[in-house]
Amino acid sequence: MLAARLFRRALPVLRQARSYADAASGAPQMSFTFASPTQVFFREASVKQVDVPTLTGVFGILPAHVPTLQVLRPGVVTVFNDDGSSAKYFATLAAESLSLSEDRRQSLNILVSSGSVTVNADSSVQLLAEEAVPLDQLDVTAARANLEKAQSELVGTADEAVRAEVQISIEANEAIVKALE
Amino acid sequence: MFARTSALVFSPQCGQVRNMATLKDITIRLKSIKNIQKITKSMKMVAAAKYARAEKQLKPARVYGTGALALYEKADIKAPEDKVAKHLIVGVTSDRGLCGAIHSGVAKTIKNEIANLTGSGKEVMVINVGDKLRGLLHRTHGKHILLNCKEVGRKPPNFSDASVIATELLTSGYEFDQGSVIFNRFRSVISYKTDQKPLFSNDTVSSSENMGVYDDIDADVLRNYQEFALVNVIYLALKESSTSEQSARMTAMDSASKNASEMIDKLTLTFNRTRQAVITKELIEIISGAAAL
Numbered sequence: 349m350l351a352a353r354l355f356r357r358a359l360p361v362l363r364q365a366r367s368y369a370d371a372a373s374g375a376p377q378m379s380f381t382f383a384s385p386t387q388v389f390f391r392e393a394s395v396k397q398v399d400v401p402t403l404t405g406v407f408g409i410l411p412a413h414v415p416t417l418q419v420l421r422p423g424v425v426t427v428f429n430d431d432g433s434s435a436k437y438f439a440t441l442a443a444e445s446l447s448l449s450e451d452r453r454q455s456l457n458i459l460v461s462s463g464s465v466t467v468n469a470d471s472s473v474q475l476l477a478e479e480a481v482p483l484d485q486l487d488v489t490a491a492r493a494n495l496e497k498a499q500s501e502l503v504g505t506a507d508e509a510v511r512a513e514v515q516i517s518i519e520a521n522e523a524i525v526k527a528l529e
Numbered sequence: 530m531f532a533r534t535s536a537l538v539f540s541p542q543c544g545q546v547r548n549m550a551t552l553k554d555i556t557i558r559l560k561s562i563k564n565i566q567k568i569t570k571s572m573k574m575v576a577a578a579k580y581a582r583a584e585k586q587l588k589p590a591r592v593y594g595t596g597a598l599a600l601y602e603k604a605d606i607k608a609p610e611d612k613v614a615k616h617l618i619v620g621v622t623s624d625r626g627l628c629g630a631i632h633s634g635v636a637k638t639i640k641n642e643i644a645n646l647t648g649s650g651k652e653v654m655v656i657n658v659g660d661k662l663r664g665l666l667h668r669t670h671g672k673h674i675l676l677n678c679k680e681v682g683r684k685p686p687n688f689s690d691a692s693v694i695a696t697e698l699l700t701s702g703y704e705f706d707q708g709s710v711i712f713n714r715f716r717s718v719i720s721y722k723t724d725q726k727p728l729f730s731n732d733t734v735s736s737s738e739n740m741g742v743y744d745d746i747d748a749d750v751l752r753n754y755q756e757f758a759l760v761n762v763i764y765l766a767l768k769e770s771s772t773s774e775q776s777a778r779m780t781a782m783d784s785a786s787k788n789a790s791e792m793i794d795k796l797t798l799t800f801n802r803t804r805q806a807v808i809t810k811e812l813i814e815i816i817s818g819a820a821a822l
Contacts, residue, residue, distance in 0.1 A: 474596035
């Protein structure tokens with residue numbers, strides 16, 4: 349790496365060729381695909397790092413990460429681009445009382461996760477979320493109001509399915525409020 | 530002898546014997562074909578609008594769906610040939626007709642698959658998404674049908690529809706080893722192709738050799754992941770199928786309108802000829818009547 353930089357300074361004419369060679373011999377680039385059923389955020393893009401909230405905890409994925417499959421938990425996904433900037437998204441279930449989702453999903457007993465992430469051996473990462481929004485599109489006061497409503501609903505009802513729905517809603521809203529603060 | 534006398538008595542009119550159509554008959558036909566042309570034109574407009582929206586929604590859905598299938602492709606997961614005994618086929622069409630060969634294409638592929646699989650001794654069950662497919666399959670392959678889904682095609686499909694289908698499938702109690710989703714993949718406005726995407730069961734995936742590469746997977750995570758992937762594949766199939774259906778309906782209604790306008794032109798000519806013939810006949814009668822005086 350150091351030698352390459354010195355070379356670049358010494359032979360500026362060859363800079364173009366040098367940087368191509370660097371890219372090839374460096375770590376395998378991560379081909380990152382991040383999508384929801386209605387929107388594509390990243391499509392086979394090359395990024396530096398992605399932080400993903402899963403059912404077993406939050407972990408960061410860099411290029412040449414060991415292959416794995418994970419299931420997402422409602423939470424904040426952070427994408428660090430090659431140029432150093434980062435973008436945050438909130439990934440969750442569509443049944444959430446987010447101010448942006450329209451349909452209420454009927455079936456809840458199977459999908460508690462809000463999506464899945466796959467890291468393959470060739471360093472490609474597919475992050476699929478049921479619903480994902482950029483964090484700046486969420487309103488913290490609306491999230492707080494939803495959280496309070498959900499908490500009061502939880503106290504009020506005893507039906508198992510409704511309780512499960514409300515629990516998920518509480519989790520998601522808590523995560524939103526925490527992320528936006 | 531007998532035959533000849535009966536021929537004289539009955540004198541059946543074999544072959545094309547057409548009486549001269551009266552003006553009234555032609556007028557009635559012309560009016561009805563013009564109405565039909567109006568209807569097919571408006572159906573084409575509606576289908577074009579729905580197609581434009583469906584195609585726009587298909588772009589992210591495709592990225593999403595291919596992302597979901599990426600694991601199976603990259604890890605090269607294949608069902609073991611000998612062990613597979615229970616198959617599942619999900620056929621995706623819709624409830625409405627007048628869209629060309631959309632439904633019959635899927636039904637034909639499913640019938641071929643069923644014939645192949647039962648021929649090699651495997652058990653097959655079919656899930657019909659869309660009433661048209663049920664109509665095509667239930668008479669001949671009724672005992673293979675597991676589930677029927679109705680009310681498909683009126684509104685554009687969304688993720689919750691796919692999850693409802695997946696839920697019903699998983700709670701139906703049919704433990705399949707391998708399956709496929711058969712749908713019409715959208716290629717362009719004028720072309721689509723019947724395509725298949727594979728579905729794998731939990732056992733197949735966890736016992737596949739390449740899965741060892743994937744680190745830190747327990748059964749629960751894998752089960753959740755599989756269920757989510759199932760919904761994603763069904764979602765992709767629904768989206769592609771609805772886009773193909775709208776484009777096929779558009780072209781079908783377009784050619785129906787063209788045929789109708791051809792018929793209208795021909796009938797208009799016949800109408801004018803008949804009208805002139807009637808006028809000529811009247812003139813002749815008047816003139817010959819006047820000449821007789």
